[in-house]
Amino acid sequence: MRYAAAAEYLGMAKGTLANSISARTGPRSVKMGRSRMFRQEDLDDFIEEKLIETERLEKRRAKRRGRAVMVITCANPDLFLISTLMIAGAVLLLFSFLHTQ
Structure with a gap:
């Protein structure tokens, strides 16, 4: 096939195809x-x-631009749940305190 048909097949402009060639x-x-x-x-x-x-390239970018992740481990799942709920409550309390002022 010629340039025009090949460019259309690839979904690019004819000039772009010519430049890449x-x-x-x-x-x-x-x-x-x-x-x-x-x-x-x-x-x-x-x-x-x-x-x-x-x-x-997407895999490389994902590795490079990955955000830091904090991992919390706890031997006792119940203690972990209680701690998480207490932290969430403290954050909500702080947010409501700052929001009212």
């Missing part, structure tokens, strides 16, 4: 005379590579 980051293609041709299998492979690359 010239930067050697686009899908495989064959130059036939003045035209550049694309096989559907090569376009499918290109899409698959981009999906894998995107998933890899």
Whole structure:
């Protein structure tokens, strides 16, 4: 298929596809005379590579940008529940105190 059909198949602008080909980051293609041709299998492979690359980047970002997590462990689950409820009550009391002033 030609540029226009390949670009439509990939969901990108024709110019974007041309730029990626010239930067050697686009899908495989064959130059036939003045035209550049694309096989559907090569376009499918290109899409698959981009999906894998995107998933890899998302995993890296998730690791880097993860928020700190506080882990609280307690040997006695009842004590943990009571402590959690007391802390929640104290936070609510503080919030209501600050809200009334």
